[in-house]
Amino acid sequence: MDAVASIDKAIDVLFYLHGSSSDCGVTSIARGLEIPKSSVHRLLAALVRGGLVDRTQTGQYRPGVGLLALGLGVLDREPVVEAGHRVLEEFAQRWGETLFLVAARGGDLRVLDKVEGQGFLRAAPRIGSSVPVHATAVGKLYLAFSDESVAVAMENGREAFTRATLTESMALHREIQEIRDLGVAWNREEWISGLFVVAAPIHGPGQMRAAVAMALPASRLPELGEELLATEIRLAAQQISERVSGVRRGSTAMEKHNDD
Amino acid sequence: MDAVASIDKAIDVLFYLHGSSSDCGVTSIARGLEIPKSSVHRLLAALVRGGLVDRTQTGQYRPGVGLLALGLGVLDREPVVEAGHRVLEEFAQRWGETLFLVAARGGDLRVLDKVEGQGFLRAAPRIGSSVPVHATAVGKLYLAFSDESVAVAMENGREAFTRATLTESMALHREIQEIRDLGVAWNREEWISGLFVVAAPIHGPGQMRAAVAMALPASRLPELGEELLATEIRLAAQQISERVSGVRRGSTAMEKHNDD
DNA sequence: AACATGGTTCCGTATGTTGGAACAAAATGG
DNA sequence: CCATTTTGTTCCAACATACGGAACCATGTT
Structure with missing residues (x-):
């Protein structure tokens, strides 16, 4: 060929x-x-x-x-980014931590948008970059809620990033079952030491459209508690999902574009 | 070749x-x-x-x-965007109109950043797009303050976009002289009917670094007045210039990047 | 079932790409 | 200031990769 x-x-x-x-x-x-x-x-x-x-x-x-x-044209085609950005800002403002959107693109999980927290120590994912499947909250969400063929295609190896990384099939399978029950996934320092992430799925027609996640230093966990974080991230996902359904194409602004 | x-x-x-x-x-x-x-x-x-x-x-x-x-990586290399975005937000918030940054890139004038106003009728330039030289405020700024070789290279034709477009050398030359004196340039519906723009240069070592512009519907001009607009856009340019000089590279955020 | 449309693959041909060498320009150091 | 070094640019003979028409496969429509 x-x-x-x-x-x-x-x-x-x-x-x-x-x-x-x-x-x-x-x-x-x-x-x-x-x-x-x-x-x-x-x-x-x-x-x-x-x-x-x-x-x-x-x-x-x-x-x-x-x-x-x-590059920015790519974002124009992501209604979940357009709809979700304000929600990310609101929750980032409320909790002072980083919120970000991830979706499956080109056989990979990619960060599509983010609003960073204000803390001195905060997560700073790079938009456009990819994240591993087995060792992140959004990755495990996709394993839980995606078409199996999609999940298998994305999964490439099970590197043990930290001591907390799940590499055994049985352990991973059990956690995916829990995620399906709870509707929320956790990254308890499985990818990066000190990084704690909670994520919820943003459903669309058919497959999972994207996932929204909040990242915070593990040191803040006792203060906030998993219960509260789970409730908040589910709320964020629901709000984004509702906004995506209502997004209107086009703009009433007076526009003049003159691309090359 | x-x-x-x-x-x-x-x-x-x-x-x-x-x-x-x-x-x-x-x-x-x-x-x-x-x-x-x-x-x-x-x-x-x-x-x-x-x-x-x-x-x-x-x-x-x-x-x-x-x-x-x-694409986003391109912005990472634009200190004027990093430094200037907050200033654009502040002025856009104050006046309710669109502020944007333009610089010469690849032999062309390109929109690097923008914060849109909130009005129902507002300018909505597309980031990354190019703008003509002779018929825009930032274009004439570049003609006034740039190295002549740069200006000549960028100028390609003098299309009469509207009845207000200056196409004669003498008229254009006279206005460029005024721009040098005032330190501010105007686009009085020369490119798009109804669109009024005021711009000021952001100087850097050597050449002009970029230009900052405010765009508003021509109908708001009597309300605000050219004097006020000139003062404000000069102030915005000065603030951006000061911030660019003080921009620090790198971030204290806990970062993990995993590009393809 | 037949037909139309569009995505994908094949393969003989020749066009276009390659990269080492040479040249031109710029930078460096004495 | 000048010789040397380094880097950017151009040239062109050789080679092999890219090309595109045709055929095939998959999907959708009548």
């Missing part, structure tokens, strides 16, 4: 630039990706031409604003 | 999906871009592999969450 190796390499260049903390030259990209300089130069020229990379006057390269337009 | 036509086509596919209001099939993309179906299918497979496109279970394609990560 044919592949288009140039596109694979171009995307490698994009993610390399994305992962670099500063602008990059041709030689440093070539070294980083182990590709000849002339190849990198040609790939960059194509990406600059397409608007996905910007070239500085000194011949350095960085991710281009065209990516911003494309 | 060599080109990589495959990358050009792949980017065409990305923007085609971006511009489509719903998911697309292979055949509709092929028709829209006038490319054979087998070619489109191969391009899509590469983009799916790279995470820039997601494929639905019914064989439809849409922009992928990988673009979201890349």
Whole structure:
């Protein structure tokens, strides 16, 4: 079967630039990706031409604003983000902790939106990043409520991130059963030490549409209690679900768009 | 000079999906871009592999969450956005109108951030989109304060968008002189009828870093007055400039990133 | 059941990509 | 200031990957 190796390499260049903390030259990209300089130069020229990379006057390269337009366009197609953001803000404000939305996209669980808490120590998930299935609250929610084929496709290995990570099938299966009963999932430092997360499903027609989660330092747990957290996250999920159903497409604002 | 036509086509596919209001099939993309179906299918497979496109279970394609990560990463490199967003919120709240940031990127003027007003009739610029140079407040700011080579490169044609658009060199030159004197630029319905914009430069070391603008319906102008608007937008620009100088890199938040 | 439409795969062909070498420009250090 | 080093850019012969028409498969419609 044919592949288009140039596109694979171009995307490698994009993610390399994305992962670099500063602008990059041709030689440093070539070294980083182990590709000849002339190849990198040609790939960059194509990406600059397409608007996905910007070239500085000194011949350095960085991710281009065209990516911003494309990236934000992805959010435009996520009604759960549009509907849910205000709810995240409200609950983040009320409890001072981070709320975020996760959904299955491209065979992976991805963070779609977040509102961070105000605490000095707080969870700061990166929008667009993926999260493991077996070791997170939202991952286990998906295992509990998704089509089995979806769940199996997403699950790749059961790395023991911390001492609390569930890796045995029996233990994981038992917890998934509990999640189905409770309608809420917990991450009790199973992924990251010190990180406690509670999540609830946002149901849609057919499958699970997304999940909403609240993350807090484990040290705050005794103060708040699991009962209260469960009640709150279920409430947030319900409010988002109701808002999604009522979201209207389009805007009454006076709009003028002039994309490239 | 060599080109990589495959990358050009792949980017065409990305923007085609971006511009489509719903998911697309292979055949509709092929028709829209006038490319054979087998070619489109191969391009899509590469983009799916790279995470820039997601494929639905019914064989439809849409922009992928990988673009979201890349796109938001572009903003991470814009200290003016990080520093300026709170100022935009404050002024938008105070006046009830839309504030936005524009900067020169990739030989073009691009909207980097915005906070919309609350009015029923309000400007709603799209982040990432480009704006014309000769017919907007921020465009004329750049003509006034930028390196001439930058300004010339950005200027492509002088389309008369409305009856108010300045297309003659003498008139435009005179106004640019005034902008230099005042430190503020106006768009008096030169781009879109009914749209009034006032903008001020955000200076940085060397060139103009960005511009901050407030957009309002022309009908509100008599109520507010140009004097007040000029004072306010200069104040906003000054506050952003001060905040940019003081922006700190990095975060104290407990972070865990797990990008693809 | 037949037909239409769209997604996917195949494979012979040739077009386009590749990357080492050379060149040009910029940066560095004495 | 100048020689050297490093990096960005261009060239082009060689090669192999990409191309796209045709066929096949899957789904939807009549």
